[in-house]
Amino acid sequence: MSSSQWTALITSTAPGYVTDTQPAAHARKAIRLGYDIRAKDFGANSSHQQPTVPKDFGVKSGDVVLDIGCGTGRSTVPLVASPASQIVGLDLSRGMLKRALETLPPTRTSLIEGDAEVLPLGDTSIDHIESRRALSHLPDQCTVFQEMWRVLRLGGTLDITQFGDRILGRPIERIFRSVLRDITGARATTLLGLFRPPSIGSIEAVSRAAGFETVDLHATTTHRRVDPERAAHSLLLATTYICAQLDTAQQTSLAERVRVAAKSQADSDGLADWTYEIRLRARKTVS
Numbered sequence: 001m002s003s004s005q006w007t008a009l010i011t012s013t014a015p016g017y018v019t020d021t022q023p024a025a026h027a028r029k030a031i032r033l034g035y036d037i038r039a040k041d042f043g044a045n046s047s048h049q050q051p052t053v054p055k056d057f058g059v060k061s062g063d064v065v066l067d068i069g070c071g072t073g074r075s076t077v078p079l080v081a082s083p084a085s086q087i088v089g090l091d092l093s094r095g096m097l098k099r100a101l102e103t104l105p106p107t108r109t110s111l112i113e114g115d116a117e118v119l120p121l122g123d124t125s126i127d128h129i130e131s132r133r134a135l136s137h138l139p140d141q142c143t144v145f146q147e148m149w150r151v152l153r154l155g156g157t158l159d160i161t162q163f164g165d166r167i168l169g170r171p172i173e174r175i176f177r178s179v180l181r182d183i184t185g186a187r188a189t190t191l192l193g194l195f196r197p198p199s200i201g202s203i204e205a206v207s208r209a210a211g212f213e214t215v216d217l218h219a220t221t222t223h224r225r226v227d228p229e230r231a232a233h234s235l236l237l238a239t240t241y242i243c244a245q246l247d248t249a250q251q252t253s254l255a256e257r258v259r260v261a262a263k264s265q266a267d268s269d270g271l272a273d274w275t276y277e278i279r280l281r282a283r284k285t286v287s
């Protein structure tokens, strides 16, 4: 995809910029809009590795399982093979959920359009919560963990993977952030705040503060070299929730400049790149 094709993808479907002055409302709408746009090709471009979906934790026969930020159902589908009686996928983006609807079998599954920070579910109604690569978008992780605590029954479990802070040190991220600051000035701080991968320590701190007992906490880093064009393309797509907030001239400039800078920083083996994912498994042991 050329940079003009990329700009067309972002602008052709964007119904407009998000203009709320209230930061949390702004963030929620920008994320929803970004994923609505991206839904049509989500998962098609995978210079990022696919998320690992563990199969070894928590789900027992008859359980009600919730997948927070289920997206197109990529992280929900593996749960269908579990003995759960009901699998609920929740996501902010209707576009992503429409794709999930096409993917998931109709029996034992249901989808909810909703916000992880205000779960539209009753107290102690869920046995197990999963969430894959969704929570780094949330401005306030404390609220999410309190909500997960509220909806989980006593003895219930959660199993979360999310990108952690070290992912921001990748060369392509540094390039993107620097070019975006150059193009948008002070507004870049708000835009870049739409993706806030936490440290491993802060995840455990908010989980404990909500009342969870940690079962396992670890981070995995996977290093590789990538083609700079591909790295630029992949990051621009992944940050649609930011790019859709720019005007067409800014989008074109961003795409060109990120590509040029990525090429200039690559050597004959490509550009250094890595993923950094944190996995937390925890249990509600007291009510």
Ligand SMILES: C[S@@+](CC[C@H](N)C(=O)[O-])C[C@H]1O[C@@H](n2cnc3c(N)ncnc32)[C@H](O)[C@@H]1O
Residues within 6 Å of the ligand: 031, 032, 035, 051, 068, 069, 070, 071, 072, 073, 074, 075, 090, 091, 092, 093, 096, 114, 115, 116, 117, 131, 132, 133, 134, 135, 137, 138
């Ligand atoms: C990178 S995708 C991951 C989707 C899926 N879990 C997977 O692994 O393929 C992140 C998803 O989180 C959703 N999301 C972001 N913020 C959310 C929120 N506050 N509440 C619910 N879903 C949210 C997005 O709409 C998007 O579908």
